[in-house]
Amino acid sequence: MTLDTPTVAFVTVLVVCLQGGILTALWLIHRDMRGIGFWAVGALVVALGVLGAFLRSDSLPSAALAAANIAIVTGLTITWWGVDAFFGRRPGYGLGLAILAITATGVVYFIVTENSRARIIFLLGIFVLMAGLRLYSLLREVTPGTRFSQFLTSMALGAQAIYYLVLATTVFSLPPVEKPLAQVPFFGWLFLIPMLLSIVVVFGIVLLVNQTIATRLKESARRDALTEALTRRAMEEMAEHELARSRRHDLPLSLLLLDIDHFKLVNDQYGHAAGDAALRQFASAVRGCLRREDVFGRLGGEEFCALLPSTAVGGAAQLAERIRQSVANLAVEAGGNRLSLKVSIGVASLGDHAGSWDELVNQADRAMYAAKRAGRNRVIVGNAEPASAEQPG
Structure with missing residues (x-):
């Protein structure tokens, strides 16, 4: 049994949109917490990019494909900024914008030269980089109250990076064709892996927010409200x-x-x-x-x-x-x-x-x-x- 492209597209878009909805609801509930808004916006931008990438195959021009690819990387960049913001750090706006500029240049170049294989390998490399940046930001400060959620989310991000790296290596090893991903064995099923890992990431984020709130409540009970000294x-x-x-x-x-x-x-x-x-x-x-x-x-x-x-x-x-x-x-x-x-x-x-x-x-x-x-x-x-x-x- 194999999964055809429309099925993969439908499931992918559905899952990504649900993730964006969950993170948006989380942000609406906890609007006073920094970072959650970044995650919600980033997930929705990724959802738009994924939708555009799949729709383009039959009806949209190359410019729309470029916009879709760039949108996915933009969403991932915004979620990376959200991790730093959540932990009270200044997001790496400069590096993020530089990555987006490199992405846009590379995607447009490979579309103009009609080199789908190189474009996919290039994008997978960017995905590995973004997973690594989010992983680094998440583990820069591990606190006892949120250790489990940080490690759970980090494991999913690390697995995503490994998946994209292996997939890029596989595509590189195959002969050049018009649709290189279609030549990857069992790709329809393999495509479910990053979706499942992204679900774990969202679950980890929700858990991280809840554990952070619980830690803050516990800490506030230990401190005098007026002077912030310990009770x-x-x-x-x-x-x-x-x-x-x-x-x-x-x-x-x-x-x-x-x-x-x-x-x-x-x-x-x-x-x-x-x-x-x-x-x-x-x-x-x-x-x-x-x-x-x-x-x-x-x-x-x-x-x-x-x-x-x-x-x-x-x-x-x-x-x-x-x-x-x-x-x-x-x-x-x-x-x-x-x-x-x-x-x-x-x-x-x-x-x-x-x-x-x-x-x-x-x-x-x-x-x-x-x-x-x-x-x-x-x-x-x-x-x-x-x-x-x-x-x-």
């Missing part, structure tokens, strides 16, 4: 991980406990909107002083903490002083007024007097209140002194 519970989870790593590798670990001085007065005198603005700017100033590996969290109200992996108490104290100065330089706008903030910081380090997260927090807490008692707006390094009953604000 207390998330901070405790990260702390247990860092404590275990520090003990396992015998590495130092320090904690900063930060409390904004007289913050209640900001809310009382200027309102909660001013207080929220102050908290956001405070958190931004602290993050600007931290390293990428440091962990920043909000324990509640105006109290924050920063966990410093691989940092001894001396380095932690120096960082705390930089944070104090950075906060002191802030100017918060509130109803036409400019507010200044001050912060008291307690420093504690993993060691003889702090072997667990609770002990580390308690030691830093005592140091922070010692800074309050000493006049606020200062850094105090913790020790083993017992906690005082006095807890100034």
